[in-house]
Structures are given as C-alpha cells and as structure tokens.
Amino acid sequence: MTITITAFERSPDGGKGLARDTRVRWALEEAGLPYEVRLVSFKAMKESAHLALHPFGQIPTYEEGGLVLFETGSIVLHIAQHHAGLLPAETQARARAITWMFAALNTVEPPILEFANARLLESDRPWSKERLPLVVDRVRARLKQLAARLGDAGWLDGAFSAGDLMMVSVLLRLRPSGILDEFPTLAAYVARGETRPAYRRAFAAQLAVNTGKAPD
C-alpha cells in the first residue's frame, strides 16, 4: 500500500530539516518504508481539501490506503507500531519509549514553541528584549532536567527508539539559537541522531525539495 505524506512546497526554514515532515521522513527511513510526497502551498494548506486531511491546516499528513492521519506524534507512532526499527519488542520497554515520545511533544516542545513564538511573532514588540530571557529560562529548565536523566547514555532508554527520534527532532529546533550548546551532552545526543543513516536520508530528501536539487 502506497504511503503518501504531505510537506511544504516551500519550507519556512528553507530546508534546514526543521519542518515537521522531516520527523515523519526519518521514521519512514528507519523502518525502511518507501513513500511518496505531495507538496502543499501555504495557500492550499488552508483550503478545504487539505483541511479535510488536517483540521489544523498544517503539514505533514499521512495517507495509506483509506487511512488518513495527522500529527507527527501519531504518524510516527503508527509507523513504529506496525514496522520494526523504532520500538522495542518487550512490552514495558515499548511503553517507556512511547513515554519519551509524549515527553518530547508535551513537556519539552511547548516551551520551545513559546520561544519560537517570542522570536517569530513578537520580535517587533516593545517587550521583546526584556521578555526573551524569561522564555529562554523556561526552555533551559527543561533541558537541565532532560540532561540529568540522559546522563552519559547514548539514548534515553536503552537502544534508539521513536522516543529518541522525537526528542532529537524537538531539540533540533533550538540549535540555531545556541541554547542547545549550553548543554553539551544534549548537543552530542542530537548530533548522534543526525548521524544515523536514516536521518541523513530524510534530511537530504527534504533539502532537495527546498533547493530543487535531487538528493545525492
């Protein structure tokens, strides 16, 4: 059954891998699944045909036969539950890996989203300069706790899992700010994710869309 995902026709990051389709591409590559991509313009994302797939008018979506999913967490979990390579087989380890997916999306990412909003939506506001350090401190508080748990381990709980895929993807959003580099073990953790062949293929594929060049 053909898998089709959607991605930005032109990503706001110009192909730095920060658009959320990269998370899904990465999961598909880890699972060794071929997929097709349908590019969507900003205008089309807000129109009814796309809203029927994704009620919040975003990318990515996931189509497989009659199944339509949105939300990267849900899509990655679906792939991970039906194919090897992203979740441990043992029941308890599996539940813990899924816990890290939720931790990435509901505990670590929200302050990062707030930081992104402060920079993208409020940078021209009179409070921007004074407020930004407060927002950054909320991000740091989470990273400090995450670094304490990771310790000197390679991945969050045993072997690489969908939990790591999601946490690395969330943390990657911070790299341009320099905040990630304040936490060397987390920066190394993210770099470890980026060196995985599946991540490299996913990154190259999304970059190719945004530069108009085919991946090497």
Added chain:
Amino acid sequence: MTITITAFERSPDGGKGLARDTRVRWALEEAGLPYEVRLVSFKAMKESAHLALHPFGQIPTYEEGGLVLFETGSIVLHIAQHHAGLLPAETQARARAITWMFAALNTVEPPILEFANARLLESDRPWSKERLPLVVDRVRARLKQLAARLGDAGWLDGAFSAGDLMMVSVLLRLRPSGILDEFPTLAAYVARGETRPAYRRAFAAQLAVNTGKAPD
C-alpha cells in the same frame, strides 16, 4: 497487579480537576480499573526518589508491577491499549483516536500553556496587559479550527475515545478564562465529557484529596 499513581498533596487549583492526575484517574475509571494514589508534596516532587520516576519532577506517574510511566499521554494510551473502553477495536479508527490524543497535547495544549504562563508567570510584568490579547488570539485560532472539525458531532471521531478524554481535559483548562464559552459547540463538548460517570468519579476523587473529605 496494583496500579499506583501519584498526585499533588495539595493541588494548585484546589481540586478543580485541572491537575493532570485527573486525566489519568478518568482513563482508569473509563476502563473500570481500581488504583491507588500516592500523594506527593511540591518539595518531594523535586527530590531524587520522585525524579527517578519522573525526570521532569511532575505528577502524575503510573506504576504497575515493575513498569513506571510518566506523561499523561503515555499513561492514558497505555491504559487504553490494554483495556477496553477508550479506543475503538478497528485498526484505522484506533489510529485516528490516537491522533486526537496527540492533537490535544501537541497542537491545542501548547497555546493554552502559553496562555497559562502569561497569566501565572508574567501577570506582574509591564507588558502583561498589552500582550495577553495576542496570546489569547493564538488559543482562539486553534479553537476555531477544532470547532470547525467537530461540527455538531458528539465526539471528535465516532464514539467517545481517549482522544476525546484528552481533548476535553485540555480544553477544561480554559473554562475559568471564559474563552471556551466563546465557542458554544466546544463548551458543550467539554460539558458532555464532564457528565460521563467515569469523569465524575475521577473529579470527585481528586476533589476529596484537596478538601480532605471522602467522595460521596
């Protein structure tokens, strides 16, 4: 196997059901599972014994035999996957219900968390009054999309599911602000969740902790 969750010794909301243990209690009640509760003080939440269970020093946690989970999304999903009452049996419907769990936690809740931060952490800042409407508009944008998808349906996708449990729980955080009431179909959706017997039992149980009275 005994299930033990953690909850605030004294919830910041005084028992209005907004602490996250209510989400887990609700799921356990829908599944008809007995559970025990261990109360944790704010001080103990930041100490090593609790951090070993929950790296971000929060509640709730979930213990069942040797399994330890944190993150309400993960805990509710774990309960839903192993017991009837929270997810459809059919594979595609099940994946869609899980999608709504992630949508609640990673698309609808982040702007609500930002709104909570603006009110709780920045209300004494000089920008507070001017900034708050911007933050509220981000919440409204999501609610508008959610209301458009829900339409006049009772639940988000067919029968009540863990996706509705999580979405209702997330939206409940908005009730005190009055924003929810700007969207009558969403307010009715939340009220529908609150009238479920399982929700009522969960609410009564967390209230009893915070008032020191046993549930009726």
